[in-house]
Amino acid sequence: MCVQASCAQFWMLSTPHGLFPVPLGMALTYDPAFLAPAATPAHRKSVPYAVVPPAPSGAQTGEAEDGGQAGSRTLWKGWVCTECGRANCRYRWERWECRACGNRLLDAGAVVPSLGLPRRLDVLGEADDCSPGVRMTVHRLASTPATVVAYTLPRAGTVYHVLHDTAAAADAIWEAYQRAAADVPAAPLFERRELKSNTVKGGLLSQQFAINSGASYKYIVETLSYTFAESPPSVMDALELIRERVASVLGARVDFNEILSVMYREGQKMNWHDDSEPGLGPVVAALSLGSPATMSFRPKAARKPNAKASGASSKEPSLRRPLPVLNFALSHGDVVIMSGRAIQHMYDHKVVPLGLRVAATARVIQG
Numbered sequence: 474m475c476v477q478a479s480c481a482q483f484w485m486l487s488t489p490h491g492l493f494p495v496p497l498g499m500a501l502t503y504d505p506a507f508l509a510p511a512a513t514p515a516h517r518k519s520v521p522y523a524v525v526p527p528a529p530s531g532a533q534t535g536e537a538e539d540g541g542q543a544g545s546r547t548l549w550k551g552w553v554c555t556e557c558g559r560a561n562c563r564y565r566w567e568r569w570e571c572r573a574c575g576n577r578l579l580d581a582g583a584v585v586p587s588l589g590l591p592r593r594l595d596v597l598g599e600a601d602d603c604s605p606g607v608r609m610t611v612h613r614l615a616s617t618p619a620t621v622v623a624y625t626l627p628r629a630g631t632v633y634h635v636l637h638d639t640a641a642a643a644d645a646i647w648e649a650y651q652r653a654a655a656d657v658p659a660a661p662l663f664e665r666r667e668l669k670s671n672t673v674k675g676g677l678l679s680q681q682f683a684i685n686s687g688a689s690y691k692y693i694v695e696t697l698s699y700t701f702a703e704s705p706p707s708v709m710d711a712l713e714l715i716r717e718r719v720a721s722v723l724g725a726r727v728d729f730n731e732i733l734s735v736m737y738r739e740g741q742k743m744n745w746h747d748d749s750e751p752g753l754g755p756v757v758a759a760l761s762l763g764s765p766a767t768m769s770f771r772p773k774a775a776r777k778p779n780a781k782a783s784g785a786s787s788k789e790p791s792l793r794r795p796l797p798v799l800n801f802a803l804s805h806g807d808v809v810i811m812s813g814r815a816i817q818h819m820y821d822h823k824v825v826p827l828g829l830r831v832a833a834t835a836r837v838i839q840g
């Protein structure tokens with residue numbers, strides 16, 4: 474909603490189904506802090522501004538300059554080392570670290586309980602844009618009181634969205650992930666690593682912080698990999714929960730031998746990709762923890778014909794990226810199961826979280 478009269482969202486509520494006028498009789502609470510004047514940050518009081526941005530103020534206190542919390546954008550921006558002056562990306566979850574001189578600033582982020590995170594109205598995970606070609610069925614699991622929404626992607630397979638019945642198990646795993654990540658471990662755990670497809674000069678890091686456990690998974694980023702025995706307990710608890718859910722939905726146990734745990738801070742997302750690693754089994758299943766997220770699927774773009782031979786320009790409509798055929802909302806404790814190898818060959822998926830979030834995705838990878 475926006476209070477600027479010239480804005481298209483003026484007194485409109487932003488919902489998963491689009492913008493809607495505020496219904497008559499709906500109670501709105503005015504928060505005086507909204508209009509309270511904010512102090513100009515010290516480093517912006519006089520021009521010319523310093524080229525070097527101020528050192529991250531979230532360090533040591535857990536409070537970012539913009540009032541951001543543990544997941545805030547401010548807390549994953551890079552920094553200029555206070556010792557040697559070298560610019561660095563934020564590549565470790567629990568601290569700023571200088572690759573040049575090893576100087577470190579700890580990020581004393583507190584564990585955020587799931588109740589302190591943004592919530593979505595459509596917690597039931599309804600599809601908000603499901604193309605007519607995608608069949609949707611809903612059923613209840615007999616073994617556990619969970620609702621399953623199944624979306625059939627034509628000729629590719631089925632995406633099952635298992636809605637959480639209770640958040641208790643998810644709460645414990647969510648908090649354990651955050652403790653493991655913030656624990657200043659001897660060996661690095663959650664890191665942003667270089668993207669393989671990078672075409673810019675110098676390294677380009679993946680947005681999210683991740684660790685891989687079990688068989689190595691190297692498709693897009695060569696993520697730090699540990700054996701199951703070396704991995705934090707939260708990883709194994711997530712894997713067990715995923716195994717249980719998959720067995721209840723598919724009626725057969727899948728022996729996942731790899732799990733990728735990804736931590737997203739505010740503003741981070743995972744853009745369009747597929748999960749096709751050579752030797753990948755037909756079932757990929759992911760547990761969502763923390764802030765809600767939107768997951769989308771779209772058919773892969775047809776291969777570009779030889780542009781010179783056909784005289785085609787990349788702006789021609791037939792070569793534009795296909796639109797998503799399915800979007801749904803993932804909430805804390807939900808599990809998504811992609812069943813069917815062809816899903817990874819025929820569709821891309823992306824996930825856009827609303828804030829601080831963890832996703833643990835399990836796969837079977839033959840070595």
Ligand SMILES: O=C(O)CCC(=O)C(=O)O
Binds near residue numbers: 733824832834
């Ligand atoms: O964040 C998610 O829920 C899914 C992440 C994902 O697609 C992946 O790790 O390949």
Ligand SMILES: [Fe+2]
Binds near residue numbers: 746747822
């Ligand atoms: Fe994926």
